[in-house]
Amino acid sequence: MRTFNKGLYILPALFLLLVPAVQATAAQTATGTFTTTATTISVTVINGNTLITQSLTINAMGDISGSLTGSDVAVITSTGSGFLAGIGTFSGTILGRAGTVGIGFAGTFSPTTGQLNLQANFLRGTGTGQLAGISGTGTIQGIFNVGGTYTFSVTFQS
Numbered sequence: 001m002r003t004f005n006k007g008l009y010i011l012p013a014l015f016l017l018l019v020p021a022v023q024a025t026a027a028q029t030a031t032g033t034f035t036t037t038a039t040t041i042s043v044t045v046i047n048g049n050t051l052i053t054q055s056l057t058i059n060a061m062g063d064i065s066g067s068l069t070g071s072d073v074a075v076i077t078s079t080g081s082g083f084l085a086g087i088g089t090f091s092g093t094i095l096g097r098a099g100t101v102g103i104g105f106a107g108t109f110s111p112t113t114g115q116l117n118l119q120a121n122f123l124r125g126t127g128t129g130q131l132a133g134i135s136g137t138g139t140i141q142g143i144f145n146v147g148g149t150y151t152f153s154v155t156f157q158s
Contacts (some may be wrong), residue, residue, distance in 0.1 A: 038057075
């Protein structure tokens with residue numbers, strides 16, 4: 001006959017009741033517009049490809065309201081394609097919650113028209129204030145170094 005200690009099964013269950021659960025709220029959509037101010041730091045040509053390093057400030061209006069300060073690198077290839085990647089720290093409100101959070105973005109742009117198509121992410125673990133625990137992704141469209149529109153899917157930890 002096999003015997004077992006019921007306490008070994010009850011203790012983990014009690015522990016789970018005492019530990020506060022971290023729950024994510026349902027994803028919400030945040031939309032709006034933005035303007036960009038950029039300063040060229042350097043321009044380098046390597047094998048016919050032009051690399052442009054910039055510091056930038058992005059001012060967002062709408063469901064995301066505030067400023068992102070950061071930098072990016074734009075590459076115009078020898079065949080005329082444009083690629084862009086950057087990172088920055090956003091400070092302001094997202095869907096009414098205030099704080100700061102890191103945002104990374106990357107995508108393509110047209111060197112001739114400036115048309116911009118980017119994907120962006122809130123950088124996990126970088127949120128402060130009411131933005132602590134934020135996660136989500138977004139799309140950014142507009143004109144390179146001018147402005148445009150954004151749509152983000154946002155999830156908060158509660």
